[in-house]
Every structure is written in C-alpha cells, then in structure tokens.
Amino acid sequence: MSLTAHKDLHQFVQEVFLNKGFSQEHAIISANVLIAADLRGIDSHGVARLSGYVRLIDKGRINPNPSLNFTARKKTMGNLDADGGIGLVAAHFAMEHAMEMCQVYGSGWVGIQNSNHFGIAAYHALKAFEIDAVGFAMTNASPLVYPAGGRERMLGTNPICVAIPGNNGREFVLDMATSAAANGKLEIASRSNKSIPEGWVLNAEGQPTQDPNALKSGGGLLPLGSDADHGFHKGYGLGAWVDIFSGVLTGANFGPWVPPFVSFLDPAADAPGKGIGHFIGCWSLDGFSDAQTAKNQLDIWIDQFKQSKPSDANKSVIVPGEPERIYESQRMKNGIPLNEVVFEDLKNLNTHLKLNSKLFV
Amino acid sequence: MSLTAHKDLHQFVQEVFLNKGFSQEHAIISANVLIAADLRGIDSHGVARLSGYVRLIDKGRINPNPSLNFTARKKTMGNLDADGGIGLVAAHFAMEHAMEMCQVYGSGWVGIQNSNHFGIAAYHALKAFEIDAVGFAMTNASPLVYPAGGRERMLGTNPICVAIPGNNGREFVLDMATSAAANGKLEIASRSNKSIPEGWVLNAEGQPTQDPNALKSGGGLLPLGSDADHGFHKGYGLGAWVDIFSGVLTGANFGPWVPPFVSFLDPAADAPGKGIGHFIGCWSLDGFSDAQTAKNQLDIWIDQFKQSKPSDANKSVIVPGEPERIYESQRMKNGIPLNEVVFEDLKNLNTHLKLNSKLFV
Numbered sequence: 001m002s003l004t005a006h007k008d009l010h011q012f013v014q015e016v017f018l019n020k021g022f023s024q025e026h027a028i029i030s031a032n033v034l035i036a037a038d039l040r041g042i043d044s045h046g047v048a049r050l051s052g053y054v055r056l057i058d059k060g061r062i063n064p065n066p067s068l069n070f071t072a073r074k075k076t077m078g079n080l081d082a083d084g085g086i087g088l089v090a091a092h093f094a095m096e097h098a099m100e101m102c103q104v105y106g107s108g109w110v111g112i113q114n115s116n117h118f119g120i121a122a123y124h125a126l127k128a129f130e131i132d133a134v135g136f137a138m139t140n141a142s143p144l145v146y147p148a149g150g151r152e153r154m155l156g157t158n159p160i161c162v163a164i165p166g167n168n169g170r171e172f173v174l175d176m177a178t179s180a181a182a183n184g185k186l187e188i189a190s191r192s193n194k195s196i197p198e199g200w201v202l203n204a205e206g207q208p209t210q211d212p213n214a215l216k217s218g219g220g221l222l223p224l225g226s227d228a229d230h231g232f233h234k235g236y237g238l239g240a241w242v243d244i245f246s247g248v249l250t251g252a253n254f255g256p257w258v259p260p261f262v263s264f265l266d267p268a269a270d271a272p273g274k275g276i277g278h279f280i281g282c283w284s285l286d287g288f289s290d291a292q293t294a295k296n297q298l299d300i301w302i303d304q305f306k307q308s309k310p311s312d313a314n315k316s317v318i319v320p321g322e323p324e325r326i327y328e329s330q331r332m333k334n335g336i337p338l339n340e341v342v343f344e345d346l347k348n349l350n351t352h353l354k355l356n357s358k359l360f361v
Numbered sequence: 362m363s364l365t366a367h368k369d370l371h372q373f374v375q376e377v378f379l380n381k382g383f384s385q386e387h388a389i390i391s392a393n394v395l396i397a398a399d400l401r402g403i404d405s406h407g408v409a410r411l412s413g414y415v416r417l418i419d420k421g422r423i424n425p426n427p428s429l430n431f432t433a434r435k436k437t438m439g440n441l442d443a444d445g446g447i448g449l450v451a452a453h454f455a456m457e458h459a460m461e462m463c464q465v466y467g468s469g470w471v472g473i474q475n476s477n478h479f480g481i482a483a484y485h486a487l488k489a490f491e492i493d494a495v496g497f498a499m500t501n502a503s504p505l506v507y508p509a510g511g512r513e514r515m516l517g518t519n520p521i522c523v524a525i526p527g528n529n530g531r532e533f534v535l536d537m538a539t540s541a542a543a544n545g546k547l548e549i550a551s552r553s554n555k556s557i558p559e560g561w562v563l564n565a566e567g568q569p570t571q572d573p574n575a576l577k578s579g580g581g582l583l584p585l586g587s588d589a590d591h592g593f594h595k596g597y598g599l600g601a602w603v604d605i606f607s608g609v610l611t612g613a614n615f616g617p618w619v620p621p622f623v624s625f626l627d628p629a630a631d632a633p634g635k636g637i638g639h640f641i642g643c644w645s646l647d648g649f650s651d652a653q654t655a656k657n658q659l660d661i662w663i664d665q666f667k668q669s670k671p672s673d674a675n676k677s678v679i680v681p682g683e684p685e686r687i688y689e690s691q692r693m694k695n696g697i698p699l700n701e702v703v704f705e706d707l708k709n710l711n712t713h714l715k716l717n718s719k720l721f722v
Contacts, residue, residue, distance in 0.1 A: 074466060074647070074648040075465070076437050076468045104436070105437045150669050150670060150671055151671065154665070154669050172602070180592050224585060224586055224595055231537075233537075234539075238537075244525055249525075251654070256665065256669075272661055283470060287470065287472075288438065288610035289434070289472060293612070294609065294610045297608075298609050301609045311510050311512050311567050318594070
C-alpha cells in the first residue's frame with residue numbers, strides 16, 4: 001500500500017485522458033471526479049476504474065470528444081445527450097445546467113441519455129453547494145441485481161445521492177447503492193476466501209448462499225432489505241425508481257439493457273435506448289424556508305443525532321457523509337493509499353501510454 | 362369482517378369531520394385521503410385512524426378550521442404553514458400549489474410546516490397524474506426508529522413516495538416506509554402471539570429480539586437493511602433524508618421532537634419547530650424527454666420486469682404499485698372490508714357524535 005499525493009494522482013489521471021483524446025477541460029473534470037472518490041474513501045470508484053474507462057475508449061464505447069447537446073424542455077427541466085461521452089463529464093455539465101435553472105427558478109433538473117458511468121454520485125450532488133442548493137443525483141448501471149421475488153438480473157446497484165448543505169462545512173450527504181451490498185464487498189471476500197452473510201446474493205438457482213463467488217457464477221445481488229421478511233421490495237422499488245428516472249424517462253437504456261462497464265462484455269444488440277442514463281438536479285435551500293434558519297436547524301439535527309445513545313458505548317451515531325469527510329481531510333494531507341493491484345494497473349497504463357509520470361519512477 | 366361500500370364509508374367520514382368543525386371542502390378532502398388508503402389496501406392508514414384524528418381534534422392538537430398560508434419563496438418552491446390543521450388537507454393543497462408551479466416551470470415543490478399526519482403518501486403523489494407529472498411526497502412522523510448504530514428513537518417510519526404515470530393507467534408507484542418493518546406488523550404478530558423475524562426491532566437494551574412486544578416495552582424499530590451487514594445505514598440515511606426535508610428545512614419539528622399521533626402522549630415541550638412536516642412536489646413528465654416516448658418506454662420497462670424470471674414459478678415479479686391497484690378495483694366493486702375492532706370504533710364514533718349513519722343500523 002503506497003501513499004500518493006492527490007495532486008500528483010490528479011495530474012496522472014488528467015494525462016491519461018488527454019492521451020486518449022479528451023480536451024483539457026474534459027480531462028480535468030474527469031480527474032476531479034475520480035480523485036474525489038479516492039479522497040472520500042470510495043476506492044472502488046476512483047483511479048481503480050481508470051484502466052476500465054481507457055479500455056472502453058479503446059473499444060470505441062466511450063467517445064473521447066463528445067458534443068454534449070443540452071435541450072431545455074421546460075424552465076426547470078432539460079435533457080442532455082452526452083453523445084456517447086464519459087459520464088464523469090456529462091454529469092458535471094448537467095449539474096451546471098441544473099444550477100443555472102435553479103438560480104433563476106429555485107430548482108433545476110436534467111435527465112442525461114447516451115452517457116457512460118459517472119463516477120460517485122456525491123461528486124455531482126455536492127456541486128450544488130456552490131449555489132447553496134440541495135444536490136440530487138442518481139444513475140442506472142449494468143444489471144447485477146434481482147428484483148424482489150425475481151431471479152434474473154434486471155437492475156444495477158443504482159445509487160441515489162442527496163447532499164444538503166449546512167453551516168461551516170457541516171452537511172448531510174447520503175450516497176447509497178440500492179442493493180443490500182455492493183459488488184466490491186463480494187470481491188474482497190472472494191480474494192480472502194471468506195464467506196459472506198446470507199442476504200447479499202442469490203446463486204444461479206435463486207437460492208440463498210454465503211458463497212462470495214455466487215455472483216460470478218451467474219447469481220444476482222439482492223436489493224436492500226435482502227428478503228421478503230425484511231422489506232426487499234423497498235430496495236427493489238428504490239433501484240427501479242433510479243432506473244426509470246435515469247433510463248426510461250430520459251431516452252437512455254434501462255433494466256437488463258444498460259451497457260456493461262467492462263469492455264469484454266458487449267452491449268445488448270436490441271437496446272431500447274441510448275447508453276447509460278443519469279438524473280441530476282438541485283433545490284435551492286432558500287426555497288424550503290429561510291436558508292439560514294434551515295442551516296441552524298440542521299445544526300441542531302446533526303448535534304442531536306450525534307449525541308443520541310449509541311448501540312456500542314465506544315462509538316457514536318454517524319451522520320451520513322461524515323466518514324467520507326474524515327477520509328477526505330486525512331487523504332488531502334497524507335495522500336491516497338493505492339493497493340498493489342491498482343498501483344500496478346496505473347503503472348501499466350503509464351508504460352503503455354508512454355506518459356513517463358514521476359509517480360512510477 | 363364486514364364489507365362496506367366505499368361511498369357510504371366516505372359519507373360517514375365526511376360527516377365525522379363536519380361534526381368536528383371542518384369546512385365541507387376540508388371534510389371531503391380528508392375523506393378522500395382516508396378512503397383512498399382503504400381502497401388501496403393500506404388498512405392501517407384509512408378509517409382505522411379516524412378516531413385517532415378525532416381525539417387529536419378534541420384535545421386541541423389538530424385545528425379543525427385552519428388558515429393555510431402559502432408563501433411562494435421561489436418560482437418553483439414554496440412553504441405552506443398548515444396552521445396546525447390536519448395533514449390530509451394541507452398536503453392536498455400543497456400539491457395543488459406544486460402542480461401550478463409545475464405547469465408553468467416544469468417542476469414545483471412545497472415544504473409544509475405546522476401540520477399533522479397526512480395519510481398515505483401515495484394519495485398526494487398520485488394527484489400529479491392530473492397534469493401528467495411525476496408525483497413525489499414524503500413526511501416525517503413521531504420517533505419509533507433507531508438510527509443505524511443507535512438505540513434511541515430518533516426517526517419516524519418516514520415514508521417516501523414516487524408516482525410515475527404511464528399509458529392507459531399503467532404506472533409505477535413506490536410508497537415505502539424507510540424502516541425494515543412497519544409498526545402495524547408488530548401489532549398483528551402481538552395479537553396472534555407470534556414471534557417476529559429478527560431485524561425488525563431491537564429491545565430496550567438495544568439487543569436483537571423476536572418479541573413482537575419489544576417496541577411497546579421501550580425498544581425501537583430498525584431502519585431498512587436491519588443490521589450493519591445488510592446496509593441499515595442506508596435505511597437510516599433515507600429516513601434521515603425524509604426527516605430533514607420534511608422538518609429541518611421547512612420549519613416543522615424533526616427527529617425526536619416530531620409530535621406523536623396518539624393523543625395520550627403529549628408533544629415535546631422544547632420542540633424546535635412547528636407541528637409535523639411534509640415535502641411534496643412534482644416533475645413534468647415532458648421535462649425528462651418527450652412525454653409520449655417516455656410512457657412508451659415505461660410500457661417496455663413494466664412488461665420486461667413482469668416477464669422476468671420469478672423466484673417462485675407460480676408467482677411473477679411485481680411492479681411497485683400494482684398490488685394497490687388490484688385492491689382498489691376489487692374494493693371499489695365489492696366494498697371495503699372492516700375488521701371488528703375498526704367497525705366497533707366507527708360505530709362508537711357514530712353513537713358518540715349522534716350521526717345516525719345508516720352504516721350502523
């Protein structure tokens with residue numbers, strides 16, 4: 001595990017995207033989103049994905065130089081055609097359009113079609129803080145999750161993010177996949193040969209299992225709630241909401257047709273929409289009631305929850321978004337830890353693309 | 362179990378509210394919301410609650426004749442002060458304001474403070490279908506739910522509803538509490554002396570239990586996800602989002618201060634806000650992309666999910682909102698089944714208020 005300064009890593013990511021034909025602006029934005037994930041401790045969505053994006057570009061599945069086409073359909077709603085470009089960039093500009101509408105009308109919403117993976121939802125939602133607005137972001141993703149009562153992969157882990165600004169950097173940031181567990185948790189268990197809790201995955205026969213390889217062997221992830229007794233129809237409903245907003249309503253693909261992130265799997269030939277879809281927007285904080293009063297009340301809310309009685313006397317109740325900010329401040333100072341696999345992956349990119357980054361000297 | 366025609370029941374509910382000082386308009390709206398719950402099979406939120414509302418009115422905790430005060434804070438956002446009135450009515454008018462904004466600007470949002478329980482969220486969200494918009498509704502409620510990693514009641518079962526219109530009455534309607542199980546399920550198990558699954562509730566010592574009376578004995582409901590392994594921080598995050606939107610940002614109460622529905626418990630003396638809060642609004646379907654195309658795509662989505670492989674070969678995968686519509690069409694035709702307890706409760710109201718309803722002859 002090596003520690004890399006986030007600025008150096010940012011520079012490298014930018015160079016990779018520039019090398020692949022991105023404009024300077026798009027390369028910087030893409031690096032911003034990936035590095036934000038690593039800083040926030042969401043290692044699965046940061047530079048660990050860089051070579052995956054590169055493979056999609058190489059295969060012609062990501063357009064490195066898209067013409068983003070925004071159509072304002074209503075005063076506060078619009079549709080962005082990402083022209084097959086990277087979602088990291090499309091979602092960024094979609095949020096800028098949403099924020100412009102929000103500043104005039106109090107809220108703004110953009111559906112994005114013909115896009116690719118947009119990184120962590122929180123990056124895009126948090127952007128709304130620039131105008132003192134509540135940020136909202138969701139995206140669909142390639143199918144890994146069974147519906148409640150089903151045994152066919154129909155939904156991605158489809159995240160929802162809501163980011164609410166408070167006083168002096170205090171905030172509420174919920175950024176959650178709508179499955180019971182993320183794919184990455186199965187990978188970690190698989191690598192260390194550990195069993196997983198029941199309720200994360202069903203095997204290919206639709207049976208409960210503790211096998212961390214069950215997903216790879218044709219099973220499916222379970223929605224949040226895990227089973228009928230524990231409300232998995234709710235997790236399914238949330239994932240479906242994300243799918244419909246991101247794909248069905250925007251003109252993107254949805255359900256089983258959402259194109260895979262991995263380049264070795266081909267997109268469906270009979271796809272009913274274009275690319276992956278996202279839905280992004282914001283509400284002016286000052287629209288709910290007086291913004292300063294709202295922030296003061298949020299302070300009370302946060303204090304009250306943090307001071308509430310914990311299950312474990314040595315821990316305290318956590319406010320959503322708090323752990324990510326702790327990671328961020330630590331990693332801004334100390335650097336981003338890269339595990340060996342990721343480090344090698346980046347090093348290979350450096351060699352292959354002849355970038356001569358100082359990171360790998 | 363007796364079957365009662367929904368129109369007769371509606372008439373009776375209306376008479377009860379009129380007797381308690383509601384205007385004709387408010388009595389009709391209130392009856393609309395309660396009967397909609399019974400028709401949709403959400404028996405816990407229909408006429409079963411009528412005497413509860415009456416007790417709150419009698420105690421001066423619900424203002425029967427409120428002056429609803431709407432403040433347009435932005436072109437698409439406003440705040441409604443419900444003047445201590447019933448939530449059934451406040452939420453109805455809030456959605457009307459949201460729909461007016463939506464028709465001009467493409468979306469509309471109203472935070473409601475100083476309100477009381479608003480019935481089923483789906484009633485309010487579904488109203489947006491009148492203008493071909495996606496409806497959204499959430500409300501906070503009195504604290505019964507522990508935060509993830511906590512053992513103090515900090516959140517209500519705080520529902521979220523999203524209703525998306527399709528072609529020819531097809532639709533997607535997610536209306537879900539953010540706890541693993543609703544209070545009503547514990548009641549049912551308690552009455553029949555059955556144990557409940559682990560993961561619904563922790564006892565007063567913060568330990569897992571299968572005792573259906575654990576909540577009554579000072580325990581707390583668990584958020585959707587049930588435990589750390591199964592993502593209960595997500596259910597907690599969703600419930601917290603609802604609480605912040607409904608209470609913190611609108612000027613209503615939040616967290617442990619949300620006033621109880623039951624009249625025998627007094628509201629907190631140190632409450633930081635006014636009454637209960639809701640958040641309601643809508644997005645024009647035509648704002649995401651062309652509305653007709655979106656509906657056609659939703660048809661494909663619904664068909665695809667309904668036809669996907671089920672876990673149980675004798676069942677099929679359900680689209681959120683489908684079971685409620687089946688109940689509704691059956692109960693519109695056959696009447697609403699009232700169990701003995703609810704029937705007696707209504708009969709007592711009839712006697713007590715001298716209404717001479719033909720239902721109890």
